[in-house]
Amino acid sequence: MLEFTDDHEMFRATVREFVTREIDPNADKWEADGTFPAHELFKKLGDLGLLGLTYDERWGGGGSDHTYKMILGEELGRSASLGVAMAISVQTDMATPALHRYGSDALREKYLRPAVAGDMVTSIAVSEPDAGSDVAGIRTRAVRDGDEWVINGTKMWITSGTQADWLCLLVRTSDEPGYKGMSQVVLPTDTPGFSVSRKLDKLGMRGSDTAELSFDDCRVPVENTIGEAGRGFQQQMTQFQDERMIAAYQMVGASELALQRTVHYLKERKAFGAPLLANQHLQYELAELQAELELNRHHNWVTVAKANRGEDFTREATVAKLSAARLGRRVADLAVQYHGGMGYVEELWPARFYRDTRLWSIGGGADEVMLRTLARMNGIEGA
Secondary structure, three states: OOOOOHHHHHHHHHHHHHHHHHHHHHHHHHHHHOOOOHHHHHHHHHHOOOOOOOOOHHHOOOOOOHHHHHHHHHHHHOOOOHHHHHHHHHHHHOOOHHHHHHOOHHHHHHHHHHHHHOOOOEEEEOOEOOEOOOHHHOOOEEEEEOOEEEEEEEEEEEEOOOOOOEEEEEEEOOOOOOOOOEEEEEEEOOOOOEEEEEEOOOOOOOOOOEEEEEEEEEEEEHHHEEOOOOEHHHHHHHHHHHHHHHHHHHHHHHHHHHHHHHHHHHHHOEEOOEEHHHOHHHHHHHHHHHHHHHHHHHHHHHHHHHHHOOOOOHHHHHHHHHHHHHHHHHHHHHHHHHHHHHHOOOOOHHHHHHHHHHHHHOOOOOHHHHHHHHHHHOOOOOO
């Protein structure tokens, strides 16, 4: 069982106030624009110390325990724009953990410190048009030429890709098949040969931009390699655990608020002479989802405890990602259904919530990949 201190509660109040003041009032505009001012918002987050909570203070981080990261995720999940919440988590838990863990001091000084301060926006560039959850299938290649990597290829589904100052880029650096021979490289987006091919028009998460990126003979120093060349796949798999847990934390916060708002609506909305919440079937459906939410939250607490002890939490992250994503989809569907016609129009929040939550079962490893991973861990994989 986690123990929450007064400091934890003060931190939660700080993040909630930031979301209420800086994100929620702008969510409709950013949704319509299909993007948000990342440099402006991230600088405000950086000034509050919210972009590198668990990172070493040497690089501008907070040196905090993992409990603070969970609180940050839950509170960002309560925002009116899950697209913006997700873009923030790219900065904190998807594009920077590998650099913090494995990067040279020179790379961390040049790229991690400004990302933590909010002076630079970063993106994680792994997925490609033909390689999403199948990371071993990536084709973007870096060929060594003296002291430089020459990079060619395409990346797809890149959050903040139109605004990023640098990318945590996974590339092939040898001809070894599958997961072998990959490396992680820091690529500044002002590198000649880099371009944004297009900004993608998405079903949901419209408050943040998502891009397809092209690399045409991009040259970066070999010293921009994060960690050990040829170990990029393994490093990225570790980084994925951070990504999956922040997603799970966010969906717990998002689902909790959605259920609360739905209950409030059902108390106020009357049909057939009584509040809708007087219907026992609706009460039971809500109670079941609230029970599932509580199980998800307590599972996350177990994961946080393992992270605080420095233990591997790959299994827990896999379960959390799968379960939280499915919970979010059920909560979103119920919210639309119970709001009736008003749940189907953009005038109220359920429609956007329904569109946004669908990504959780796709991004960061689809549900099927989580199940495949668990099957392997449980020894029930077929021949």
